[in-house]
Amino acid sequence: MERSQCEALDRADPLAPLRQRFRVPQGVIYLDGNSLGALPADVPGRIAQVVEQEWGEGLITSWNRAGWVDAPRRTGARIAPLIGAQADEVIATDGVTINLFKLVAGALRLLPERRVIVTELDNFPTDLYVLQAACDWLGGEHTVRRVARKELESAIDRDVALVALSHVDYRSSELLDLPGLTRSARDVGALSLWDVSHSAGVLPVELGAAGVDLAVGCGYKYLNGGPGAPAFVYLKRELAERFRQPIEGWFGHADPFAFELDYRPGPGVQRALSGTPNVLSLLALESALGVFEGVEIAAVRRKSVALGELFVSEVEANCGDSSLELASPRRGEARGSHVSFHHEHGYAIVQALIARGVIGDFRPPDLLRFGFGPLYLRYTDVWDAARALADVLATGDWDRPEYHRRAAVT
Amino acid sequence: MERSQCEALDRADPLAPLRQRFRVPQGVIYLDGNSLGALPADVPGRIAQVVEQEWGEGLITSWNRAGWVDAPRRTGARIAPLIGAQADEVIATDGVTINLFKLVAGALRLLPERRVIVTELDNFPTDLYVLQAACDWLGGEHTVRRVARKELESAIDRDVALVALSHVDYRSSELLDLPGLTRSARDVGALSLWDVSHSAGVLPVELGAAGVDLAVGCGYKYLNGGPGAPAFVYLKRELAERFRQPIEGWFGHADPFAFELDYRPGPGVQRALSGTPNVLSLLALESALGVFEGVEIAAVRRKSVALGELFVSEVEANCGDSSLELASPRRGEARGSHVSFHHEHGYAIVQALIARGVIGDFRPPDLLRFGFGPLYLRYTDVWDAARALADVLATGDWDRPEYHRRAAVT
Numbered sequence: 001m002e003r004s005q006c007e008a009l010d011r012a013d014p015l016a017p018l019r020q021r022f023r024v025p026q027g028v029i030y031l032d033g034n035s036l037g038a039l040p041a042d043v044p045g046r047i048a049q050v051v052e053q054e055w056g057e058g059l060i061t062s063w064n065r066a067g068w069v070d071a072p073r074r075t076g077a078r079i080a081p082l083i084g085a086q087a088d089e090v091i092a093t094d095g096v097t098i099n100l101f102k103l104v105a106g107a108l109r110l111l112p113e114r115r116v117i118v119t120e121l122d123n124f125p126t127d128l129y130v131l132q133a134a135c136d137w138l139g140g141e142h143t144v145r146r147v148a149r150k151e152l153e154s155a156i157d158r159d160v161a162l163v164a165l166s167h168v169d170y171r172s173s174e175l176l177d178l179p180g181l182t183r184s185a186r187d188v189g190a191l192s193l194w195d196v197s198h199s200a201g202v203l204p205v206e207l208g209a210a211g212v213d214l215a216v217g218c219g220y221k222y223l224n225g226g227p228g229a230p231a232f233v234y235l236k237r238e239l240a241e242r243f244r245q246p247i248e249g250w251f252g253h254a255d256p257f258a259f260e261l262d263y264r265p266g267p268g269v270q271r272a273l274s275g276t277p278n279v280l281s282l283l284a285l286e287s288a289l290g291v292f293e294g295v296e297i298a299a300v301r302r303k304s305v306a307l308g309e310l311f312v313s314e315v316e317a318n319c320g321d322s323s324l325e326l327a328s329p330r331r332g333e334a335r336g337s338h339v340s341f342h343h344e345h346g347y348a349i350v351q352a353l354i355a356r357g358v359i360g361d362f363r364p365p366d367l368l369r370f371g372f373g374p375l376y377l378r379y380t381d382v383w384d385a386a387r388a389l390a391d392v393l394a395t396g397d398w399d400r401p402e403y404h405r406r407a408a409v410t
Numbered sequence: 411m412e413r414s415q416c417e418a419l420d421r422a423d424p425l426a427p428l429r430q431r432f433r434v435p436q437g438v439i440y441l442d443g444n445s446l447g448a449l450p451a452d453v454p455g456r457i458a459q460v461v462e463q464e465w466g467e468g469l470i471t472s473w474n475r476a477g478w479v480d481a482p483r484r485t486g487a488r489i490a491p492l493i494g495a496q497a498d499e500v501i502a503t504d505g506v507t508i509n510l511f512k513l514v515a516g517a518l519r520l521l522p523e524r525r526v527i528v529t530e531l532d533n534f535p536t537d538l539y540v541l542q543a544a545c546d547w548l549g550g551e552h553t554v555r556r557v558a559r560k561e562l563e564s565a566i567d568r569d570v571a572l573v574a575l576s577h578v579d580y581r582s583s584e585l586l587d588l589p590g591l592t593r594s595a596r597d598v599g600a601l602s603l604w605d606v607s608h609s610a611g612v613l614p615v616e617l618g619a620a621g622v623d624l625a626v627g628c629g630y631k632y633l634n635g636g637p638g639a640p641a642f643v644y645l646k647r648e649l650a651e652r653f654r655q656p657i658e659g660w661f662g663h664a665d666p667f668a669f670e671l672d673y674r675p676g677p678g679v680q681r682a683l684s685g686t687p688n689v690l691s692l693l694a695l696e697s698a699l700g701v702f703e704g705v706e707i708a709a710v711r712r713k714s715v716a717l718g719e720l721f722v723s724e725v726e727a728n729c730g731d732s733s734l735e736l737a738s739p740r741r742g743e744a745r746g747s748h749v750s751f752h753h754e755h756g757y758a759i760v761q762a763l764i765a766r767g768v769i770g771d772f773r774p775p776d777l778l779r780f781g782f783g784p785l786y787l788r789y790t791d792v793w794d795a796a797r798a799l800a801d802v803l804a805t806g807d808w809d810r811p812e813y814h815r816r817a818a819v820t
Contacts, residue, residue: 023466028469036465044466048458051449051694059438095659096686097684098508098685101684109547126659126660126685128672129673130658133657133658133673146671226465227472227473229690231685246546247540247543251507259774261538262538262542275508276507278638278688279638280457280690280691281690284690408473409473
C-alpha cells in the first residue's frame with residue numbers, strides 16, 4: 001500500500017476527530033495503548049481542579065460536595081456500556097490483581113462443594129498467581145486446573161467451580177471465545193470469571209448477553225485512565241446479593257459512616273469495595289472515560305481490525321527477508337487490538353524503534369508487541385511504524401549495546 | 411488565655427514556617443487533618459508534571475525513565491523515619507484495608523498452630539471487619555477475641571497468634587501503649603500488628619525500637635498524601651523473608667517482567683505488593699512527604715500536644731454551661747493529635763462550625779472531633795476555633811434544619 005492511500009483512509013475515518021481529544025506527543029507513534037493508554041486532553045485540567053480546588057480548597061467537605069464518595073459507582077456506570085453490562089453491575093476500585101482475588105474468593109464460596117478452578121497456561125501471569133494463591137489460602141482444598149487453550153472445553157466438567165480466563169491473550173492477542181466458554185461453564189453449573197483488561201474499550205465485550213457471572217478489567221489500557229488507574233469489577237445482578245468477598249472494609253459496608261462493629265455488605269456491586277477510594281486516580285479515570293461518549297464500540301473495533309491488518313500486511317511486505325514471524329492470529333477478527341511478532345532479538349529491536357519514536361513493547365521470550373488505540377491512531381501512523389520496523393531490521397540498527405541493556409520494565 | 415498570647419506563641423513557634431509549604435484556604439480553620447491532610451504546596455505542580463509530561467509525553471517509557479516502577483519503595487523509604495523503621499522495611503501500596511488483610515493473613519500463616527487474634531472493641535471498624543473476614547475466609551479455624559481496652563493484657567495468652575490494634579483510638583484519641591502491648595504479644599510468642607494511621611507523621615512511632623512485627627498506616631491523614639492516597643506496609647526485616655501474603659500479583663514477584671508462570675515472592679517488603687502501583691496517587695504522596703524533610707517528629711509532637719491542650723482549655727473555659735463533655739484523655743501526652751467532645755447534638759454543631767469555616771468532623775454516636783495538624787495550624791487558629799464553638803453553642807446557631815440533615819460522609 002502507498003502512504004497516500006493511508007492518508008485517504010484517515011480522511012475518511014469517522015473516528016479521526018477523536019484524536020483531538022488526546023494529547024499525543026509530537027514525533028511519537030504510540031503503539032502501546034494496550035499497556036498504558038494515551039493522555040486524554042480533558043484529564044490534566046480535571047486533575048488540576050481536583051487537586052487545587054476539591055482537595056486544596058474543599059478539603060474533607062469534598063467527599064460530599066464534590067461527590068467523591070460516589071465516584072466508584074459513577075465511574076463503573078460509565079464503563080458498563082463498554083462491556084455490555086448494566087450501570088449497577090460495575091464499580092471502579094483497587095487494581096485488577098486485588099479485584100481478581102476478591103472475585104475468585106467470592107466465587108469459590110458460592111459453590112462450596114466444588115473444588116476446581118479452570119484456567120489456561122497462557123493466562124496473564126498475575127491472574128495465574130492469584131488463582132493459585134486463592135486456592136492455597138482460602139481453605140486449601142481447591143486446585144487450579146491449568147491447561148492448554150485447546151483443552152479448555154474438555155477441562156470444564158462438573159468438579160469445576162470457576163472458569164477464570166482472560167478475554168485476550170496478552171502475548172499473541174488471540175481473542176478467546178467468551179460466549180462459548182461462558183456457556184460451557186454454565187452448562188456444567190460452574191461460574192465464569194473473565195479478565196477483560198485487554199478488550200474493554202477497544203472491542204465489543206458482551207458480558208450481559210453472554211451471561212458472564214463475574215469480570216475484572218483494567219482502567220489504564222484502552223480506557224486511558226492513567227498509570228495504575230483503578231480497575232473495575234463486574235458482578236452479574238442476579239448474583240450480587242448472594243456474593244460476598246473477603247476483603248471486607250468500610251466502603252463496602254451497607255452504612256460506612258455508621259461505624260458499626262460488624263460488617264454488613266452494601267447493596268449489589270458496592271460490596272466489591274473495600275477501603276477508601278483512591279480519589280485522584282479514580283477521577284482521572286472518570287474524566288478519561290468522557291472520550292467514549294457517543295462513540296460506538298463496533299466502530300472502534302472496525303478501525304482496530306483495519307489498523308492491525310494494515311500493520312501486519314505492511315510489515316510482512318517490507319520485512320520479508322528478516323526472521324520476523326507473526327505470533328498473532330492472521331485474521332483480524334480473531335485478535336484483540338494488538339499484534340505480536342517473534343524475533344530472537346525482539347528486545348533490542350523494540351528499543352531501537354523506541355529510539356525512533358515508535359513505541360511498542362517486548363514480552364518474553366521473543367515477542368515484539370504493537371498495540372493499536374483506534375481513538376488516537378491514524379492509518380498513516382501505522383504505515384510509518386511498519387516502515388520504521390523494516391528500516392531498523394534492514395539497517396541492523398537494533399544491534400547496539402544500549403538496545404540490549406534490559407530495563408526494569410519492558 | 412488572651413488571643414495575643416497565642417500570637418506570641420505563633421511568633422515563637424519553630425514549626426511556623428512549615429505552614430508556607432501548604433495551601434490552606436483563606437477563611438478556613440482546618441481541624442480535620444486527621445481525616446484528610448491539607449494540600450502541600452508542592453503537590454499541584456508535581457502532579458501536573460506527572461500527568462502532562464510523564465504520562466502525556468513519556469507514556470509507557472516513564473515506568474523506567476521517570477522511575478515510576480520504583481515509587482512504592484522510594485515512598486516507603488520516605489515514610490520509614492517517621493515511624494521508626496528502616497528504609498527497606500516500608501513500602502507504599504494499596505489502601506489500609508487491603509494491606510491489613512494481607513498482613514493478617516500472612517501473620518496467621520506464620521504461626522499456624524495458634525488460632526486467636528486479639529483486638530479491642532474500640533478498634534476502627536474496618537480493622538475489625540478485616541480481622542473477622544480473615545478468620546472467616548482463611549481456613550475458618552481462627553477466632554477474633556474482641557475485648558475492652560482494659561482487658562487486652564489479660565486476653566493476650568499463648569493461644570494468640572496475633573495482637574492487632576490501632577495506635578490511636580479514632581474516636582477518643584486515646585494513645586494505646588504500643589511498646590507495652592507489643593512486649594506482651596512477644597512475651598507469649600504472638601506477633602504484633604499495629605495500625606498507625608492516626609499517629610504516623612504526627613507523633614514519634616517507634617516500631618523498630620518496640621520490636622513491632624507488622625504495621626499498616628494511612629497516606630492521606632497526617633502524611634497529607636491526598637484523598638485516598640496509597641497506604642503503607644511495614645514488615646520487620648527479620649520477618650520479611652519468611653512472610654507470605656495471599657494477594658500474589660506481578661509487582662510482588664521477584665522478577666515481574668519475566669512473566670513466569672509461578673509466583674516467587676520478591677525480596678523483603680516488596681512481597682507486600684500485589685498489582686500495578688497507582689502512580690498518580692503514589693507520586694502525590696511521595697511529593698507530599700517532602701514537607702517532612704528536616705522536620706523533627708518530636709517537635710511536631712510537642713506542638714500537637716500544645717495545640718490540643720490549648721483547645722481543650724479554651725473550649726472548657728468558654729463553653730462551661732453547655733453540655734459539651736471531653737471524650738478524650740485530659741492529658742495531652744495520653745492522646746493522639748485530635749480531641750473529641752461528646753454532645754447530643756454533635757452532628758448539627760459540627761455542621762454549624764463548618765458553615766463558619768471551622769472544619770472538624772462528627773463520629774457516632776455523639777462525638778465532635780477536632781484534629782490538629784501541627785505543620786499547618788497556628789495557635790491563633792485553635793484559639794479562634796474554640797471561640798467559634800463557644801459562639802455556636804451560646805447562640806444556639808446549630809439548631810437549624812440544614813445542620814441536622816445527614817450527608818453521606820460525616
